[in-house]
Amino acid sequence: MDLPIEDERPRYQLAADVIREEITTGKLKPGDKLSTNAEYERRFGIANMTVRNAIGILRKEGWVYSVQGKGTFVRQVPPAAPGGTADSQVSDEEANSHTAEYLELSERITTLEDQVSSLVALLHQALPELLNKQK
Known part of the structure; x- marks a missing residue:
């Protein structure tokens, strides 16, 4: 899936949205390793820093985690959905x-x-x- 051309939001947000959608639809399952930054660069036509920012958003939201030297993986338990606990x-x-x-x-x-x-x-x-x- 390419990034939507008509969407004027920053490219890192668009890339994060695409990857998040792949997780929520089951294309990427818990424990799956995400593509490398270089693969996302080629796929989306964006810079490495843009990929890093997109992955950073997903990490902060709780969708993925990174292991140094191993890669970035889909979390076993997705983040709380809107309307979850007050803390979330x-x-x-x-x-x-x-x-x-x-x-x-x-x-x-x-x-x-x-x-x-x-x-x-x-x-x-x-x-x-x-x-x-x-x-």
């Missing part, structure tokens, strides 16, 4: 606020990870020269 009800405004905060933090983390990777690469380049100067 969140206003749209609060949900949007938390989603915006999550996305901002996610972007900051990605930026920091990129910067750390660049610094590590520079260190690996400079290390032999620094060691030779000490001799």
Whole structure:
């Protein structure tokens, strides 16, 4: 299923909607591993960060969980439906606020990870020269 072209919402929300629908309709079952980010990038024609944001929304909503080095999987117990316990009800405004905060933090983390990777690469380049100067 492609992302709806006529929908003007952000692409990460559209991708999250498509994946969520696959879970609720049973195309993806509890315990199933989601496609890789690269597969979703190709399938939806979106950037890696957009895929990460979509998966982040689903994780926050309780639809999926991630295991480092293994992937992202559909939860065994879906999140409480609207009208569930009082604890599970969140206003749209609060949900949007938390989603915006999550996305901002996610972007900051990605930026920091990129910067750390660049610094590590520079260190690996400079290390032999620094060691030779000490001799």
